[in-house]
Amino acid sequence: MNATQRVLVVGGGPVGLALAGELGWRDILCTLIEKGDGRVVQPKMDFVGVRTMEFCRRWGIVPWVHEAGYNRAYPQDCAWVSSLNGYEFGREVFAPLKDEPRLPQSTYSRGERCPQNFFDPVLSRFASSFPTVTIRRETELLRFEDDGTRVTARLKDLRSGAEDTVEAAYLVGCDGGASTVREALGIPMQGSPVLTYTTNCIFRCENLEALHDKKPGYRFIFIGPEGTWATMVAINGRDQWRFSLVGDDTRRQPGEAEMRAAIVKAVGREFDFEILSIMPWVRRQLVADGYGKGRVFIAGDAAHLTSPTGGFGMNMGIQDSVDLGWKLEAVLQGWGGPELLQSYEVERRPVAIRNVNEATGNLKRMLAPRDAKPSPAVFEPGPEGDQARKEFGDRYTEMMRREWYTPGIHLGFVYESSPVIVPDGTPPPPDEVSTYTQTARPGSRAPHVWLAEDRSTLDLFGRGFVLLVFGEGDAPALVEAAEGGGLPLTVHRIDNRAAAELYARHFVLVRPDGHVAWRSDQAPDASEAARIVSVVRGCGAGAMRQAAA
Known part of the structure; x- marks a missing residue:
């Protein structure tokens, strides 16, 4: 495998x-470079959503995620308080991760707590397990050139200062919100560059729960007479916490003394704790105008920046990687057509716009007490205060519930108008947040159904295309067209009433990323089969032009 078959990930x-x-799992040559040394002192994410956990199941690394370091027996409640030794206004109760039931629509529960300092090593172990993947840390991208046939990148080893040149078929910038790849491509971002200036502080305290009278929880939101002013979440479910002092759109960077005082205020008493790190950051609402040019693409925070309220950011990025990964494999192996990589932006950018907007809505709901200040009675003792707290807490709890229950965001995104999806003429499902109804409409995630003990329909998808056949009959023309186009295709006959009802058609073609590409009750003839295969492998426009000629 030569260098022109390589993907360079920045x-x-x-x-x-x-x-x-994902590329290594597909036996694609890949080199990943990273400026840092791999250590994470300020985890930027901690929620691995249900769709990401479905991919982890596909990759065989769910046990690694479970064992990464978070205390899965720790309660996952979210509560809003004046302080940990003050008043509690409301609480959303969630079971510990080890006890959370699976969603009926998935092989997994709502998601997993695995902060970045735990999750990155898991993913690094996964990527490093493949002989086709090389990871070069403390290596910086200096510049790159796309000549239309390959990408040539100049790299610098930050330890030795030595420079070298790497050639690759494609380059993907996964280099964060300040992406040098996106800047080099000249792709602007649209939206709100500043929602809040916030400062995070990771601190350690043994048995913090013994220092207050509240039930344990994963996340606490602190609300005072001035409104919502801080949050605190469990980093490992044991002795480490991330405290966030949530500012507004005024730029400021609190020092250690101010952060220490704010943590004491939030807990509501003096206590001993160790500050491990402090990081100021800017909460943004931005989506890139484009997801790439030529042979260079962007993914994750390089393509979309979102408020963490809801836990959508990293999970969107994982979905970007899976969508782009199988398409790069297809093109490098020769069966992917010219429209396949173009479809990456068409499919993923609308999802980012949708999710980034939802996250900003969550932020506004969390900060709502700043605009509509709580009644002073909320902070007063006695029966009147109790009644005021109940009324305020009930309203806030109901408002915040939209953020806690989001299966529609994580599972319900649809690749509408994709050039590599064959529509069936059915109307799009409603775009829900708090609910999710499975559908096999083309463009949607293929539904989960248990076929046997611990074996799901989702377990059939990943390596190549899958044709599901419900009931009697075959689709020989489609199989033949796939062979002729080099499309990897496996046929599975499904004898399961629940699955047949959910998939709702006799024949359903599912892509490697688990999204439905085509479905019908009728087996296609040779001409129609050729058209379907041309479209789903990214040769649709060319095939249509040839047919018209």
Whole structure:
């Protein structure tokens, strides 16, 4: 396998590592470079959503995620308080991760707590397990050139200062919000560059739960007379916490003394704790105008920046990696057509716009008490205060519930108008947030159904295309067209009533990423089969032009 079959991934966070792992899993030559040394002192994410966990199941690394370091017996409640030794206004109760039931629509529960300092090593271990993947840390991208046939990148080893040149078929920038790849491509971002200036502080305290009278929880939101002013989440479910002092759009960087005082205020008493790191950051709402040019693409935070309220950012990036990964494999192996890589932006950018907007809505709901200040009675003792707290807490709890229950965001995104999807004329399903109804409409995630003990329909998808056949009959023309176009295709006959009802058609073609590409009750003839295969492998426009001629 020569260098012109290589994919160069720039950025070794979770999105870059997931892309390298996906490519390695597909036996594609990949080199990942990362400026840092791999250590994470300020985890930027901690929620691995249900769709990402489905991919982890496909990759065979779910046990690694479970064992990464988070205390899965720790309660996952979210509560809003004046302080940990003050008043509790409301609480959303969630079971510990080890006890959370699976969603009826998935092989997994709502998601997993695996902060970046735990999740990155898991993904690094996964990517490194493949002989086709090389990870070079403390290596910087200096510049690159795309000549239309290959990408030539100049790299610098930050330890030795030595420079070298790497050639690749494609380059993918997974290098974060300040992406040098996106800047080099000249791709602007649209949206709100500043939602809030926030400062995170990771601190350690043994048995913090003994220092207050509240039930344990994963996340606490602190609300005072001035409104919502801080949050605190469990980093490992044991002794480490991330405290976030949430500012506004005024730029400022609190020092250690101010952060220490704010943490004491939030807990509501003096106590001993160790500050491990402090990081100011800017909460943004931005989506790139494009997801690449020529042979260079961007993914993750390089393509979309979002408020973490909802936990959508990293999970969107993993979905970017999976979508782009199988398409790069197809093109490098010769069966992917010219429209396949173009479809990456068409499919993923609308999802980013949708999710980034939802996350900003979550932020506005969390900060709502700043605009509509709580009644002073909320902070007063006695029966009147109790009643005021109940009324305020009930309203806030109901409002925040939209953020806690989001299966529609994580599972319900649809690749509408994709050039590599064959529509069936059915109307799009409603775009839901708090609910999710499975559908096999083309462009949607193929539904999960248990076929046997611990074996799901989802377990059939990943390596290549899959044709599901429900009931009697075959589709020989489609199989023959796939062979002729080099499309990897496996046929599975499904004898399961629940699955047949959900998939709702006799024949359903599912892509490697688990999205439905085509479905019908009728087996296609040779001409129609050729058209279907041409479209789903990215040769649709050319095939249509030839047919018209």
